Amino acid sequence: MKRGRARSVFIGICVMPAVILFIIFMLIPTVNVFKMSLYKWGGYSNNKTFVGLNNFKILLEDKNFFRSFQNTILLIIIVTIVTMALSLIFAAILSREQIRGQNFYRIVFYIPNILSVVVISAIFSAIYDPNNGLLNSIIGIFRGSDKTPVLWLGDQKLVIYSLAIAMIWQAIGYYMVMYMASMAGVPQSLYESANLEGAGRVQQFFSITLPLIWTNVRTTLTFFVISSINLSFLFVKALTGGGPDGSTEVFLSYMYKQAYTNSSYGYGMAVGVVVFLFSFGLSALINFVTKREPLEF
Amino acid sequence: MKKKKVLSALLLTAMAASLLAGCGNEGNTPASGGDGGQSAAGGGNSEQSAAGGENSVQSTDGGDEQVLKVAAFEGGYGADMWSEVVAAFEASHPGVTVELTVDKKLEDVISPSMKAGDYPDVVHLATGREAALTETLTKENALLPLTDVLEMNVPGESVKVKDKIIPGFLDTLATNPYGDGVTYYAPMFYSPCGLFYNAGLFKEKGWDVPNTWEEMWALGDKAAEDGIALFTYPTTGYFDAFTYATLSSAGGADFFNSCMTYEDGIWESENASKVFNLIEQLGSYTEATTVANANNDNFTKNQQLILDNKAIFCPNGTWLPGEMKDAPRADGFEWGFMAIPAVNEGGAGCSFCWFEQMWIPAAAQNQDMAKEFVAYMYSDEAVQIFAKSTAIQPVAGVSDYLEGDNKMFYSIYDNGATAVMGGFAATAPVEGVNMLDILCGTVNSIVSGDKTVAEWQAAVEEASDKLRAAME
Numbered sequence: 001m002k003r004g005r006a007r008s009v010f011i012g013i014c015v016m017p018a019v020i021l022f023i024i025f026m027l028i029p030t031v032n033v034f035k036m037s038l039y040k041w042g043g044y045s046n047n048k049t050f051v052g053l054n055n056f057k058i059l060l061e062d063k064n065f066f067r068s069f070q071n072t073i074l075l076i077i078i079v080t081i082v083t084m085a086l087s088l089i090f091a092a093i094l095s096r097e098q099i100r101g102q103n104f105y106r107i108v109f110y111i112p113n114i115l116s117v118v119v120i121s122a123i124f125s126a127i128y129d130p131n132n133g134l135l136n137s138i139i140g141i142f143r144g145s146d147k148t149p150v151l152w153l154g155d156q157k158l159v160i161y162s163l164a165i166a167m168i169w170q171a172i173g174y175y176m177v178m179y180m181a182s183m184a185g186v187p188q189s190l191y192e193s194a195n196l197e198g199a200g201r202v203q204q205f206f207s208i209t210l211p212l213i214w215t216n217v218r219t220t221l222t223f224f225v226i227s228s229i230n231l232s233f234l235f236v237k238a239l240t241g242g243g244p245d246g247s248t249e250v251f252l253s254y255m256y257k258q259a260y261t262n263s264s265y266g267y268g269m270a271v272g273v274v275v276f277l278f279s280f281g282l283s284a285l286i287n288f289v290t291k292r293e294p295l296e297f
Numbered sequence: 298m299k300k301k302k303v304l305s306a307l308l309l310t311a312m313a314a315s316l317l318a319g320c321g322n323e324g325n326t327p328a329s330g331g332d333g334g335q336s337a338a339g340g341g342n343s344e345q346s347a348a349g350g351e352n353s354v355q356s357t358d359g360g361d362e363q364v365l366k367v368a369a370f371e372g373g374y375g376a377d378m379w380s381e382v383v384a385a386f387e388a389s390h391p392g393v394t395v396e397l398t399v400d401k402k403l404e405d406v407i408s409p410s411m412k413a414g415d416y417p418d419v420v421h422l423a424t425g426r427e428a429a430l431t432e433t434l435t436k437e438n439a440l441l442p443l444t445d446v447l448e449m450n451v452p453g454e455s456v457k458v459k460d461k462i463i464p465g466f467l468d469t470l471a472t473n474p475y476g477d478g479v480t481y482y483a484p485m486f487y488s489p490c491g492l493f494y495n496a497g498l499f500k501e502k503g504w505d506v507p508n509t510w511e512e513m514w515a516l517g518d519k520a521a522e523d524g525i526a527l528f529t530y531p532t533t534g535y536f537d538a539f540t541y542a543t544l545s546s547a548g549g550a551d552f553f554n555s556c557m558t559y560e561d562g563i564w565e566s567e568n569a570s571k572v573f574n575l576i577e578q579l580g581s582y583t584e585a586t587t588v589a590n591a592n593n594d595n596f597t598k599n600q601q602l603i604l605d606n607k608a609i610f611c612p613n614g615t616w617l618p619g620e621m622k623d624a625p626r627a628d629g630f631e632w633g634f635m636a637i638p639a640v641n642e643g644g645a646g647c648s649f650c651w652f653e654q655m656w657i658p659a660a661a662q663n664q665d666m667a668k669e670f671v672a673y674m675y676s677d678e679a680v681q682i683f684a685k686s687t688a689i690q691p692v693a694g695v696s697d698y699l700e701g702d703n704k705m706f707y708s709i710y711d712n713g714a715t716a717v718m719g720g721f722a723a724t725a726p727v728e729g730v731n732m733l734d735i736l737c738g739t740v741n742s743i744v745s746g747d748k749t750v751a752e753w754q755a756a757v758e759e760a761s762d763k764l765r766a767a768m769e
Contacts, residue, residue, distance in 0.1 A: 040728075042433045042434075042436055042726055043412070043433055044408075044411060044412060044434060044437055044439060045434070045438070045439045047438070055728060058728045058729055059729075062728075064729060065729065121594065122594070125594050125595055129598070130585075130586035130589045130590070131586060148585055149585070149586060151585075151586060151588060151589035151745075152589065153589045153590075153592065153595075154586065154587075154588035154589025154590070154591075154741075154745065155589075155745065156742070156745065238594065239592070239594060240592050240594075241592045241593050241594075243532075243533075243591065243592050243738065244589075244591065244592075244742065244745065245738050245739055245740075245747070245748075246734070257731070258728065258729065260428060261427055261429045261731070262429070262726065262728075262729075262730075262731050263432060263433040263436050263437075263726040264726045264727075264728045264729075266728075267728035267729065
């Protein structure tokens, strides 16, 4: 009995630092975001006015907010689907096939993940440059160089996809390494018997590899949602600044703009609350939809 | 076994305690910011405090020593002039030590401590910057009126501050943000904004510099045959100066002020329509890749178009030649600078005059000395120090200190162009409405054809309505 109590005291002490840090740096700021979203406040003075849910009411009529909402959802969907497909394919090839220079490819794919977003933006600025950029030079070979250049960052219908390409390029390596790690755990014997039964490589991938790494894929889906929301802010900030004319504005860049440059801190926090609830809800939904009985091997 | 547990528990508590101690370290060691035994005697240490950027100097021997906290934005003119001015101020005010903070991202440096209630005494930071710190404090009524500074004598001279400042600079919304005649911002370095071009190109092609918009369009058509576009712009942010100037040229000073104070229906009036249509037409003469590079990462590529003779005109301020001084350029390149042609036939050309501002936060500790410092900025001594770095203040007789290209830039008003000053009146913050974003940012959509002028005009009027409601 006494021993049990000492044990729980010990456990309590062990988890205390983490709990304290969590409360100070996670819980209190989050509660503060929720609280501040109910005030009208510029960010500096002591003139905070309680306005109830008024900020949310304005939000419902704010066209610019809805545009940033649409852009964010579009980015989440495109970036997730394309990145997941490509990194699964690359991971399967690199871990199942015998290719010369395997390690070299692994490193090459992972490098974009080490680079800072600002560097990536500079690289893509150069690629997308309308006159001397890599993309337009290549396209120019086929359609003649005297045509008007494609404005990758200037055409409002294209620019969001230009952004998505940069995000995908950045993310592939990271998810590839994660998928490769769990593919390495799939027993070789399963593939051998599949070979004997006459299953092709594609069938092996869908019937053996994918089901066996499903738990891992599920986890990365949540990562995709969170990182798309976060990284899109950095890319927008560095690559387009939300332009041209707000066509690449996303959740967090809009929140930042309202809170820090439009002197409406409380309104910005209201956007923050929506982002919080949205990403929480979306992750929960994805988790629920993709739930499968985990396969043992 | 048990010993081990006790030991690890002890270690853990020690870790937790040290973590918390780290958080609570603030406040009990006031002198810890400085670097050791630096005394505050005289003005000798100002070099050091400027070099170190932010450097808190503590007065060692009480008495009537005062510490004045000055925060200044480091613009294109550099930081050295600030340390010089501070040294001169300290020399002429014995017993006063100035703690100087100069930074290119001043907002990031001073706003964390401001949020915690620790304000600088004097701040030199213009309106119209992206972080909008000045505007935020204005909207929150957190500035000190400078009425008595204007009535003060300039330190060491027998002239009142208000008499030394060039007439007109104190009657604008850029100094009296609430439009009630009370000055809150002291006008500092000014810079005319207009259209920059390559004067060498005009000589080479035998073109005349256009004086009216008719001549402008004719030139645009002629240049298009040589594959040169008439117009480009760095980012849409530069259209604030452009629209202010053209609005004033289209409808006069009163009309301009009505626009800036959000008068009902003003943006759909005939004069405003002239400006919107003008910009639309200009958009059709704009270099094709401009929109794609009109962001903070690539705007210099647009400015480069002027240097490469790919576009003729670019709206900008006098800092442009400095910004592009290391860029490659076409043979025979020579900077040319002109006011924006008159919108109405026979009217006067116009140029928006942009200036930086200095202000005192209402929460400043040392307000009297802060006022003295602001007044000192207009002394001959200070004006000369600033002018050495080509930072020009609106003080009578300042043109004597100018030379070279700068003489040409600042003589823009001598040729009959009207100086336009001011900016949008301060209002309480309106959630989701940013006038400059709507007025200037939309230009990209006009140039690329994604929005029509009618949509743009309606959006500006709608924003104006919302801001008017927030003005009271």
